[in-house]
Amino acid sequence: GESVGLHLPTLSVQEGDNSIINCAYSNSASDYFIWYKQESGKGPQFIIDIRSNMDKRQGQRVTVLLNKTVKHLSLQIAATQPGDSAVYFCAEKESGYALNFGKGTSLLVTP
Amino acid sequence: SQTIHQWPATLVQPVGSPLSLECTVEGTSNPNLYWYRQAAGRGLQLLFYSVGIGQISSEVPQNLSASRPQDRQFILSSKKLLLSDSGFYLCAWSFQGNTEAFFGQGTRLTVV
Numbered sequence: 050g051e052s053v054g055l056h057l058p059t060l061s062v063q064e065g066d067n068s069i070i071n072c073a074y075s076n077s078a079s080d081y082f083i084w085y086k087q088e089s090g091k092g093p094q095f096i097i098d099i100r101s102n103m104d105k106r107q108g109q110r111v112t113v114l115l116n117k118t119v120k121h122l123s124l125q126i127a128a129t130q131p132g133d134s135a136v137y138f139c140a141e142k143e144s145g146y147a148l149n150f151g152k153g154t155s156l157l158v159t160p
Numbered sequence: 161s162q163t164i165h166q167w168p169a170t171l172v173q174p175v176g177s178p179l180s181l182e183c184t185v186e187g188t189s190n191p192n193l194y195w196y197r198q199a200a201g202r203g204l205q206l207l208f209y210s211v212g213i214g215q216i217s218s219e220v221p222q223n224l225s226a227s228r229p230q231d232r233q234f235i236l237s238s239k240k241l242l243l244s245d246s247g248f249y250l251c252a253w254s255f256q257g258n259t260e261a262f263f264g265q266g267t268r269l270t271v272v
Contacts, residue, residue, distance in 0.1 A: 081258035092166075092250050092263030093204070100258070138203060140261075147194055147219070148254075148261050150204040 061157045068126040070154045072139035075120060079141040083148065084113060084124045087136045096124070096137075126156075134158045162187035166251045166264030173271055179224075179238040181267050183251030186232065191253040193234040194261060195226055198248040210234060211256070246271045 062068045074082070080101040085093035099106045099113045099122075106113050112125040122139050136153040166183045173179060185191050192211055196204040206219045208226035216226050223242060227235045234251060248268055252261040 083260050090266070090268075092252075092266050095260045095262070098260055142258055144258055147192075147206050147209040147217075149206070150196075152203040 058152070059155045059157070061159060062129050064129060064131060064158055064160050066129055068124075068129045068133070068156060068158075070124045070126075070137050070139075070156065072122040072124075072151055073120060074122060074139070074141045074151075076141060076143055076149070077120065078143045079149075080144055081142040082113070082115060082122050083140045083142075084111075084122075085138045085140060085150075086133075087138060087153070089135075093138060129156075129158050131158050131160070162253070162262065164251065164253055164262055164264045166267060168267060169265065170268045171270070173241050173269065175243055175271055176240050179236070179241050179245070179269070181236040181249055181251075181269075183234045183236075183264055184232055185234075185253045188253070188255070189231060190256065191232065192256060192261075193228060193232075194252040194254070195234065195236045196250045196252065198250060198266075200247075204250065208236070241271045243271050245269065 083098040084096040086096050087093040097108045097111050097113050099115050104115050110127045114123045136155050138150050138153045140148045140150045142148050163186045194209045195207040197207055198204050210216050210228045213228050224238050248266050250266045251264040254261040
């Protein structure tokens with residue numbers, strides 16, 4: 050089936066810098082997108098979502114951008130903190146189907 | 161508020177033994193329910209999802225099966241485990257429609 054993938058498997062940033070995690074998807078019928086954060090040994094936690102009728106959505110320190118033309122999704126984390134270190138997954142969903150996850154990007158925040 | 165319970169947290173089973181992982185959701189009715197598997201350092205692979213009692217969709221052919229005997233109970237089973245069944249199993253639920261999925265804390269299964 051169609052897949053969701055990530056551009057970079059690992060990302061290292063300094064504390065206080067902004068982080069950008071990218072994701073490409075291939076299913077043009079996907080109309081809902083989510084970013085999850087997963088800490089070691091735990092289940093994924095919801096960060097932020099966006100629907101296909103939007104191109105930007107902001108949360109607390111996080112922003113998700115959606116470019117449907119090139120099927121690209123990004124997660125921006127402002128003022129990255131040590132607690133942000135985790136694996137981040139993008140997921141896409143076509144109406145009537147289950148969430149499809151990408152492989153994940155490991156974010157490491159260094160002091 | 162809604163909560164999801166998944167147990168056990170860790171499990172070590174011999175090859176050829178049966179498996180039963182249970183997941184229950186509280187605080188909502190008629191949720192979508194999911195079983196995912198995650199290999200070390202990898203993404204989440206959808207195994208089964210259910211939109212209602214007795215309605216199970218299988219995404220990956222394998223020696224695992226799922227059942228939904230009650231509205232908020234989802235069970236992952238195997239009659240005979242293989243070494244390749246080792247992994248991190250995650251149960252999740254969502255409201256009907258396009259909404260986020262909420263995950264349990266997972267079960268670390270090691271088949272020896």
